[in-house]
Amino acid sequence: MSPLSAIRSLLASQQLDAVLISSRQNKFCHTGLLSSSGYVLITARSQHIIVDFRYYAELAAKTTHYQLHCSDAAHSPWQIINQIVAAEGLQRIGFEGNHLSYDESQRLASQLAGSLQSTNLDGLRRIKTPQEIATIRQACRIADNACEHIRQFIQPGMTEQQVAAELEWFMRQQGAEKPSFDTIIASGVRGAMPHGKASDKVINAGELVTLDFGAQYQGYCSDMTRTFLVAAAATPHPLYDIYQIVLQAQLAAIAAIRPGVPCQVVDAAAREVIKAHGYGEQFGHNTGHAIGIDVHENPRFSPSDTTLLQPGMLLTVEPGIYLPNLGGVRIEDVVLVTESGCEVLYQMPKTWLTTGEDLPREH
Ligand SMILES: [Mn+2]
DSSP states (O other), X not given: OOHHHHHHHHHHHTTOSEEEEOOHHHHHXXXXXXXXXXXXXXXXXXXXXXXEHHHHHHHHHHOOSSEEEEEOSSSOHHHHHHXXXXXXXXXXXXXXXXXXXXHHHHHHHHHOOSEEEEOOOGGGGSSOOHHHHHHHHHHHHHHHHHHHHHHHHOXXXXXXXXXXXXXXXXXXXXXXXXESXXXXXXXXXXXGSTTOBOOSOBOOTTOEEEEEEOEEETTEEOOEEEEEEOSOOSOOOTTHHHHHHHHHHHHHHHHTOOTTOBHHHHHHHHHHHHHHTTOGGGOOSOSEEEOSSXXXXXXXXXXXXXXXXXXXXXXXXXXXXXXXXXXXXXXXEEEEEOSSSEEEOOOSOOSOOBTTSOOOOOO
16 A cells, blocks of 8 residues: 555544644655655645755655645745645644654644644554565665674774774665664673663673664664674683573564564563573563664564564564673564564574684585
8 A cells, every 4th residue: 555545544544634744754655755844744635745945856856746835934834734724624634643742732733723633653654565675674784794794893902982883884884874773882791781882891802792783774774683702712601501592582582473473472482481591580671673764663572562463564573681790692683574474684693603703604
């Protein structure tokens, strides 16, 4: 279904005369522009894009199926929208209450003619189109290449920030617009912090280092985590067994993914493995989340999310175990739900790997 048809079905099912779209995420499929500025207004019989001077020329060159309006000091977006409201006799108008601040909602209510009703459009992005899947595949490929590059790059004595800078530079060289979120590099005891952003801490031989990062490519995100041993003599590592438990949990969750399965069942598949080894309390976050234009979307692989998986959904699978004052392990893939099961979008191995060493040969 095209984005316009999807919105029109929503208008019919929610008895709305129009919907005013303001979030960057939900305007993107109509404008091709990832910006918080401007509005998209879709009624039963017409569709409009309202932007200011800064975006007008770019959109004028590529907009075909939408009426394009330029707002300026003499014609505010509200005046333009109200003219359309009056011309088509629109009454019930949906707006994105979940994306607006309290003040923005108040302003909308005071400026816009018609009766407003908050409606959530995020659900329309749950099942990705073939084009979106192809774009996210490329975002994942960039992260995947960067992951092996950085595994070869890391040397004891570097700071986490130096490693993050190299990782982000490499992704940009591969076509990434930017990192999809602040790069997490958590080495040694900092590994116990699930979201330990890269710091000035020096990475030492014998520590584990968790790297959680992603590339934004053509507006879409990837998200990937691997935990490596920093080049060290081959001695038994205190976190080796923890690593194997996290990997087993991650593989159990992936094995549970197929159409029709509730998200909470996938979360439980990972959580049960970790609980069975006595580390339930040390896995204090969800198993994963949907991903797309936003790095974190719904549904979630959480204990309470009952959403049924459908082909075309993309989610992360990222269990972890975190031991205060000792360190932590997390392993994360992006997974595409297919007709028969799922496909992992990364090639990077998940076995216990040491920085700088050759990858083990596949048989
Ligand atoms: Mn993630």
